[in-house]
Amino acid sequence: MQVRGAPAIAIVGSLSLAVELTSSPPQQTADLLAFVRESLALLVGARPTAVNMKKAADELSAFLAEEAEKPPCPSPVVVSVIRWAESLLEKDVKDNRMIGDLGAQHILQTAGAPGGVVIMTHCNTGSLATAGYGTALGVVRSLQAMGRLSHVFCTETRPYNQGSRLTAYELVYEKIPATLITDSMAAVTMRERQVTAVVVGADRVVANGDTANKVGTYQLAVLAKHHGIPFCVAAPSTSCDLSLPTGGSIVIEERPGQELTDINGVRVAAPGIGVWNPAFDVTPHELITAIITERGVFRPEELKDGLSRGL
Numbered sequence: 001m002q003v004r005g006a007p008a009i010a011i012v013g014s015l016s017l018a019v020e021l022t023s024s025p026p027q028q029t030a031d032l033l034a035f036v037r038e039s040l041a042l043l044v045g046a047r048p049t050a051v052n053m054k055k056a057a058d059e060l061s062a063f064l065a066e067e068a069e070k071p072p073c074p075s076p077v078v079v080s081v082i083r084w085a086e087s088l089l090e091k092d093v094k095d096n097r098m099i100g101d102l103g104a105q106h107i108l109q110t111a112g113a114p115g116g117v118v119i120m121t122h123c124n125t126g127s128l129a130t131a132g133y134g135t136a137l138g139v140v141r142s143l144q145a146m147g148r149l150s151h152v153f154c155t156e157t158r159p160y161n162q163g164s165r166l167t168a169y170e171l172v173y174e175k176i177p178a179t180l181i182t183d184s185m186a187a188v189t190m191r192e193r194q195v196t197a198v199v200v201g202a203d204r205v206v207a208n209g210d211t212a213n214k215v216g217t218y219q220l221a222v223l224a225k226h227h228g229i230p231f232c233v234a235a236p237s238t239s240c241d242l243s244l245p246t247g248g249s250i251v252i253e254e255r256p257g258q259e260l261t262d263i264n265g266v267r268v269a270a271p272g273i274g275v276w277n278p279a280f281d282v283t284p285h286e287l288i289t290a291i292i293t294e295r296g297v298f299r300p301e302e303l304k305d306g307l308s309r310g311l
């Protein structure tokens with residue numbers, strides 16, 4: 001949890017490897033490859049639900065295997081790894097800006113009316129969770145830049161409070177009109193505050209559109225359906241995992257019970273109570289109206305073909 005947010009996990013993980021390699025580069029290519037392999041296994045296992053680190057690790061391994069064939073000395077390989085990690089950072093910002101603009105256009109088209117829109121979002125998906133700009137929060141930023149954002153409701157996002165600590169911070173910093181609500185206020189907010197769309201991020205979107213994201217996302221999707229509100233997932237293609245057919249096989253990270261029972265190190269829950277603390281849940285594709293990627297906006301059933309085009 002020192003690093004959080006699916007794209008940031010992959011980018012910081014890769015850059016941390018680059019830092020390690022810079023400070024003490026293995027002298028032999030075989031040692032370098034072994035070190036990278038072990039480090040990547042550790043990084044992938046640290047936060048298993050988000051697919052981004054796994055995809056980055058697979059790409060880096062393939063890239064390194066090719067690079068290692070070329071020079072006899074490992075130092076140029078180290079330089080290549082650093083450049084590769086830096087390119088992830090640049091691509092993520094570019095992708096997020098595209099997601100922001102495509103998502104904003106999609107929501108305005110769906111809303112139809114000429115005025116401003118009201119967005120509800122969950123967890124933190126902004127600059128603090130990505131290389132910059134953000135995914136779902138990137139859509140919010142683009143709407144604001146277009147002058148078409150009326151208001152944002154951000155959920156507290158219990159138990160780790162990414163919403164109240166991070167998203168609220170980003171919204172205040174950007175001077176975006178916003179209100180913080182507890183997770184349990186989502187239904188009444190949808191009914192009484194004219195929410196135009198719910199926009200969330202993703203840790204893993206699989207081939208049929210089922211989406212793992214911060215726990216509590218699923219209940220927002222159920223509520224959105226009940227209230228007839230579009231439910232959009234905003235995620236780069238690096239968060240999509242077409243190798244899994246459905247969300248049933250996504251590994252869900254379970255976190256320590258203390259995150260629920262304690263606040264700022266002080267126990268507030270009754271001693272002896274059992275705790276279940278899954279960090280993510282899976283929203284079934286039937287509840288998702290749009291998946292906004294840098295390559296286009298898709299209905300869940302269009303995702304696989306949409307992303308495969310132009311690969």
Ligand SMILES: CSC[C@@H](O)[C@@H](O)C(=O)COP(=O)(O)O
Pocket residue numbers: 003004005006007050122123124125126129130134135136162200201202203213214215279
């Ligand atoms: C662009 S970030 C998308 C997701 O990673 C985000 O919504 C989320 O669930 C973050 O969870 P976290 O446990 O804080 O890493």
